[in-house]
Amino acid sequence: MTYALRLMKYVLRLLPIVSITLLTAQKIDSKNVEASMVKAMEWQEQHPIFTSSPTDWTNGAYYVGVSKAHESTNNPIFSSAVKTMGYVNEWKPWDRFYHADDIIISYSYLYVNEIRKGMVDLEPIERFLVDHLYKPHPWRDGVEGTDQQILWWWCDALFMAPPVLTVYSKITNDKSYLDKMHELYLETYELLYDKEEHLFARDIRFLWKGNEKDLKEENGKKIFWSRGNGWVIGGLALILEDMPEDYEHRDFYLNLYKEMATKIKEVQHSDGLWRTSLLSPESYDHGEVSGSGFYTFALTWGINNGILNKKEYTPVVTKAWNALQKCQKENGMVGWVQDIGASPEPASADSWQNFGTGAFLLAGSEILKLNQ
Structure with missing residues (x-):
């Protein structure tokens, strides 16, 4: 082997190390991050969207991002945006007491309660939470022949309800909310978590039973939806942030978070974003912002809280944030968001949703803290 060839091979071996070092050392301009967040929120406020009600889950997820943006x-x-929203909605969740989706809007109400004491009427929130946890409904016992086998029967629910229950337990100093949350969370975990892949099936349709009827990707892999798992790990970060350090079941959530974080890091695409089908990136070979935004938020939160190795994960989130910013148009709109759904589907530069903006704001809220 010639000297030149040996030198080339040596340089090629060094390139990944050099790249990681450069990415790790790269500083993110906090003024640029905040400016992007402001533009995203301003555009979204001018283009309101919700599926059924201004207190539905799409608005709920969006205003979690707005709340965290203010906190950072x-x-x-x-x-101003989150207080106005809550005031107009009279601090009420939506109507479906049994549906976890209708709880998440209360996360922002409870945030306003922290920053402006006496402004929020907590009574509608408490009434809704008590009904959700204890009032009879067919979902509680399972509906035969349907997806609704348990109360939180879809993985998205782990973002929609547990963070609110954790915060409410904290502010009321009532551990019963936390204990009931844990009971219901375990039901979803046992039903939908794949302990080999360390990812959640969206619902029972995607459970892998090892037979020909299993839903699978063309490459033969299991179907794991990016945003679905983004909901889960984003929710875990929110839960752990407000869960007492001495709570008896905290290690369960911490270990689950670490398992998922390792897997999410492994399946990040080279451009910094994640694909809508995590184990079949070729199915829709483009990045998607809502799942990627939640991953960026959750992984950066782990770095900032000393849970994930900073040197190992900083390049991951730096690359992800830079890629997310490229999905934002000059007018502030955040594109490449998969539409409302329950499985991997494509997106485009012009596809947007308010929960995608919320994920973008969540990501920025933690990225701002990264080099502090």
Whole structure:
């Protein structure tokens, strides 16, 4: 082997190390991050969207992002938006007491309660939570022949309800909300978590039973939806943030978070974003912002809280944030968001949803803290 060839091979072996070092050392301009977040929220506020009600889950997820944006920046433009929203909605969740989706709007109400004491009427929230946890409904016992086998029968529910119950337990100093949350969370975990892949099936349709009837990708892999798992790990970060350090079941959530974080890191695409089908990136070979935004938020949160190795994960989230910003148009709109759904589907530069903007804001809220 010639000297030149040996030198080339040596340089090629070094390139990944050099790349990681450069990415790790790269500083993110906090002013640029905040400016992108402001533009995203301003555009979204001018283009309101919700499926059924201004208190539905799409708005709920969006305003979690707005709340976290304010918490990170202390910029009054964010607090003004979330306070106005809550006031107009009279601090009420939507109507479906049995449906976890209709709980998440209360996360922002409870945030406003922290920053502006006396402004929020907590009574509608408490009434809704008590009904959700204890009032009879067929979902509670399971509906034969349907997806509704348990109360939280779809993985998205683990973002929609548990963070609110964790916060409410904290502010009321009532552990019963946390204990009931844990009971219901375990039901979903046991039903939908794949302990080999360390990912969640979206619902029972996608459970792998090892037979010909299993839903699978063309490459033969199991179907794991990016946003679905984004809901879960994003929810885990929110739960752990407010869960007492001495809570007896905290290690369960911490270990689950670490397992999922390792897997999510492994399946990140080279461009920094994640594909809508995590184990079959070729199915829709483009990045998708809602899942990627939740992953960026959750992984950066883990770095900022000393749970994930900073040197190992900083390149992951830096690359992800830079890629997310490329999905934002000059007017502030955040594109490449898969539409409302329950399985992997394509997106485009012009596809947007308010929950996608919420995921973008969540990501930025933690990225801002990364180099502090």
